[in-house]
Amino acid sequence: MTTTTLAVLVPLLPFLGTVAGLLLGRKAPGFVRPLAILPTLTALGLAVVVALRHGGDGPIDAATQLTPTGSVPIELALHLDGFAVLSAVLVGVVASCVQIYSTAYLREDPRYPSYAALVSLFTAAMLLVVYSGDLMVLLVGWEIMGICSYFLVGHYWETPEARAASLKAFLVTKLGDVPFLIGLFALAADAGSFRITTILGEVTAGGLDHPTVIALLLLAGVAGKSAQFPLHTWLPDAMAGPTPVSALIHAATMVAAGVYFVARLLPVFAASAAALVVLAVMAAVTMAGSALAALAQDDIKRVLAYSTIGQLGYMTGALAVGDRGAGAFHLLSHGAFKALLFLAAGVIIHAAGTNSLAAMSRMGGLKDRVPDAFWTMTVALLALAAIPPFSGFFSKESVLAAAEHTATGHSESAPATAGWIILVAGLVTALLTAAYATRLWLLAFRGQGPAAPDHGRQPLAMTSVLWVLAIPSLTFGLTYNLLPDWFDGHELTPTLTTSVLSTGLALVGGVVTYGAWRHTTAMAARPPLGAVAADPTAGPAETEATAIATHTPAYGSIAEAPDSADPGRLLLGPLHSVAANGFHLDALYTALFVRPTQAAARLVRFLDREVVDTYVRGAGNAANLLGVVVRKAQTGNVQTYLSALLAGSVVLAVAAVLVAAGA
Amino acid sequence: MHLAYPAVLAALLFCVGLYGVLARRNAILVLMSVELMLNAVNLNLVAFDVWLRDTLHAGQALTLFTIAIAAAEIGIGLAIVLMVYRNRGTSDVDKLRDTAEGHGPEAETTEAPAHTTEAAA
Numbered sequence: 001m002t003t004t005t006l007a008v009l010v011p012l013l014p015f016l017g018t019v020a021g022l023l024l025g026r027k028a029p030g031f032v033r034p035l036a037i038l039p040t041l042t043a044l045g046l047a048v049v050v051a052l053r054h055g056g057d058g059p060i061d062a063a064t065q066l067t068p069t070g071s072v073p074i075e076l077a078l079h080l081d082g083f084a085v086l087s088a089v090l091v092g093v094v095a096s097c098v099q100i101y102s103t104a105y106l107r108e109d110p111r112y113p114s115y116a117a118l119v120s121l122f123t124a125a126m127l128l129v130v131y132s133g134d135l136m137v138l139l140v141g142w143e144i145m146g147i148c149s150y151f152l153v154g155h156y157w158e159t160p161e162a163r164a165a166s167l168k169a170f171l172v173t174k175l176g177d178v179p180f181l182i183g184l185f186a187l188a189a190d191a192g193s194f195r196i197t198t199i200l201g202e203v204t205a206g207g208l209d210h211p212t213v214i215a216l217l218l219l220a221g222v223a224g225k226s227a228q229f230p231l232h233t234w235l236p237d238a239m240a241g242p243t244p245v246s247a248l249i250h251a252a253t254m255v256a257a258g259v260y261f262v263a264r265l266l267p268v269f270a271a272s273a274a275a276l277v278v279l280a281v282m283a284a285v286t287m288a289g290s291a292l293a294a295l296a297q298d299d300i301k302r303v304l305a306y307s308t309i310g311q312l313g314y315m316t317g318a319l320a321v322g323d324r325g326a327g328a329f330h331l332l333s334h335g336a337f338k339a340l341l342f343l344a345a346g347v348i349i350h351a352a353g354t355n356s357l358a359a360m361s362r363m364g365g366l367k368d369r370v371p372d373a374f375w376t377m378t379v380a381l382l383a384l385a386a387i388p389p390f391s392g393f394f395s396k397e398s399v400l401a402a403a404e405h406t407a408t409g410h411s412e413s414a415p416a417t418a419g420w421i422i423l424v425a426g427l428v429t430a431l432l433t434a435a436y437a438t439r440l441w442l443l444a445f446r447g448q449g450p451a452a453p454d455h456g457r458q459p460l461a462m463t464s465v466l467w468v469l470a471i472p473s474l475t476f477g478l479t480y481n482l483l484p485d486w487f488d489g490h491e492l493t494p495t496l497t498t499s500v501l502s503t504g505l506a507l508v509g510g511v512v513t514y515g516a517w518r519h520t521t522a523m524a525a526r527p528p529l530g531a532v533a534a535d536p537t538a539g540p541a542e543t544e545a546t547a548i549a550t551h552t553p554a555y556g557s558i559a560e561a562p563d564s565a566d567p568g569r570l571l572l573g574p575l576h577s578v579a580a581n582g583f584h585l586d587a588l589y590t591a592l593f594v595r596p597t598q599a600a601a602r603l604v605r606f607l608d609r610e611v612v613d614t615y616v617r618g619a620g621n622a623a624n625l626l627g628v629v630v631r632k633a634q635t636g637n638v639q640t641y642l643s644a645l646l647a648g649s650v651v652l653a654v655a656a657v658l659v660a661a662g663a
Numbered sequence: 664m665h666l667a668y669p670a671v672l673a674a675l676l677f678c679v680g681l682y683g684v685l686a687r688r689n690a691i692l693v694l695m696s697v698e699l700m701l702n703a704v705n706l707n708l709v710a711f712d713v714w715l716r717d718t719l720h721a722g723q724a725l726t727l728f729t730i731a732i733a734a735a736e737i738g739i740g741l742a743i744v745l746m747v748y749r750n751r752g753t754s755d756v757d758k759l760r761d762t763a764e765g766h767g768p769e770a771e772t773t774e775a776p777a778h779t780t781e782a783a784a
Contacts, residue, residue, distance in 0.1 A: 631764045632764065634762070634763060634764040635760065635763050635764075636759075636760030636761065636762045636763025636764075637756070637757060637760060637763075638756055638759075639684070639685050639686070639756060639757075642684060642685055643685055646681065646685070
């Protein structure tokens with residue numbers, strides 16, 4: 001088979017898996033697991049074959065036009081370059097791991113068939129986005145991901161948190177998608193095509209009339225999808241979904257779609273210096289703010305969610321300084337270690353029976369209960385904190401090196417301002433990232449107190465994928481000298497200055513957090529606050545759903561716990577509660593958008609119920625009243641009716657005679 | 664013979680029939696009055712047929728139809744009156760008011776339990 005055929009099969013197989021899973025899920029439950037895992041694994045195999053055949057050479061393009069549209073044509077097009085084939089492999093790896101993990105994680109869930117089908121559909125949509133060479137086809141995948149995200153975040157729809165989170169995720173990303181759609185139309189109108197290759201050719205020829213407007217409109221969609229400030233607020237709340245969903249959607253793939261989109265169309269953004277500076281500011285605010293917020297979170301998954309936002313900030317930062325190679329490198333390595341972090345967090349939540357770090361820090365010997373999760377999570381956290389030689393170090397270094405390169409004026413595509421913004425924010429974030437990674441590790445694994453409950457060994461399906469993902473987290477960074485062939489050819493090797501600076505800052509962050517932890521750990525010896533609410537014999541998914549639902553009643557907030565033994569509280573000082581609540585952005589949005597919308601909805605309801613309905617009811621009541629009056633004439637006496645008939649006939653006859661006589 | 668004689672006779676017959684239909688109480692007499700009205704119309708049809716010298720004699724043909732239909736009608740009518748009389752012991756049209764407003768079968772069923780409760784009390 002040709003490479004093109006194989007590439008078409010890659011998104012198609014998970015989609016067929018979805019269809020089969022939805023059709024057979026209820027009738028033949030035995031087929032659900034194979035139908036979930038096998039198409040995704042096959043797609044991964046094909047994606048690897050496509051990547052190997054591509055081999056870092058020039059892009060492969062194929063297109064077919066289904067029907068003429070009359071104006072700008074829409075084509076089913078493939079555009080396979082180094083970014084596409086490598087991202088597809090990442091999506092395949094993470095999706096396969098998540099599907100295998102889910103078989104054990106949701107083993108007792110009655111809604112597992114639909115869940116697995118939606119995960120497959122999501123995978124298909126992401127692969128479509130990755131391979132598509134036509135922006136309209138890309139948008140189809142983009143929107144399918146949005147709706148799958150809505151369904152999967154709301155998987156535990158019995159809990160109000162999950163319902164609210166799924167709605168919020170859907171609405172916030174759609175808020176970005178509206179300008180995104182307009183931006184796509186504007187771009188196609190300027191370039192005369194939806195094909196990525198044609199558009200990029202137009203941009204190089206200087207054929208775009210409104211680059212800044214288009215870039216800013218597209219950035220809104222990217223900010224929504226990739227959870228960048230100011231549209232990032234949905235991501236922490238989306239942690240109300242099951243852990244594998246968080247790993248797949250909100251860490252490794254869906255949020256990567258926005259970054260990937262910018263990487264694909266980087267010349268469009270680079271055509272406007274203003275757009276790049278806006279992107280840089282957005283990335284800087286996102287990075288630093290989310291790192292501070294991550295330091296204050298109590299829910300282990302919310303820490304990881306904020307860290308995802310921060311790492312996405314690094315990727316957009318790399319794009320803002322015009323180096324998409326570095327951005328894609330960080331996307332790939334982050335995808336692997338963040339999926340690992342989430343999946344390991346799922347194991348820990350099941351073992352500990354709680355998602356609260358405060359409760360875990362009062363639990364002894366958690367790391368002996370889940371040794372696989374302990375070791376793999378340690379690897380992933382070291383990668384997150386960018387400690388050499390883990391993968392995160394190399395990818396983050398490539399971003400910082402690109403920023404330094406631009407800041408010192410060596411880049412022709414991006415303004416030096418953007419370089420300085422990203423460099424400074426990136427270094428500050430490196431310090432904070434190491435701090436919250438250390439805090440997470442210390443609180444989860446070095447807790448003191450009564451021993452953690454023993455649930456026996458975790459299922460093999462859950463622990464084995466952790467080791468599979470640990471391999472790229474450990475070694476992927478070493479491919480830094482191979483990757484430039486696949487990307488733009490920019491150097492991705494770490495430079496000495498930024499390496500020493502960021503690693504030093506990361507070590508400082510880690511050591512300071514350790515010191516703070518030693519200082520506060522004495523307080524943790526007091527009786528535990530809150531309670532481990534979950535039933536120890538329940539399945540992992542049920543444990544997690546209970547843990548999420550009980551966090552607010554137990555601690556008074558979904559994000560923070562009143563834990564004086566938390567090193568983050570000591571480090572952040574008065575900033576702690578502000579950071580825990582995401583800098584009160586949610587409250588601000590409530591005041592700015594939610595309240596006016598609700599007021600408008602109440603007004604519409606009033607107009608509908610009181611004004612429109614009055615007319616409707618009036619029409620009905622008038623007819624009723626008329627009926628009551630007319631019914632009075634119905635006496636039951638046939639002779640009365642006949643008399644009326646006669647009178648009517650006489651009147652008509654007289655009238656007819658008068659008309660005939662011409663009176 | 665001048666057309667006025669049969670026409671006036673038909674009008675008188677019709678008026679007598681109309682009076683009978685509207686004013687008589689006995690259902691049989693009402694049916695007889697209907698027959699009078701029909702025959703008044705028949706008389707008109709025949710008279711005008713002759714006066715217009717219709718070659719096809721459409722008026723007379725129509726009269727034959729009317730007589731046949733009137734015979735059928737009175738047959739069914741009398742049968743209904745007979746059944747009503749057997750069921751109710753009266754053939755008085757004033758008392759046959761079951762189709763009046765507020766006199767439906769559902770009204771009777773709602774009243775029925777009230778009677779039984781009164782009887783029980």
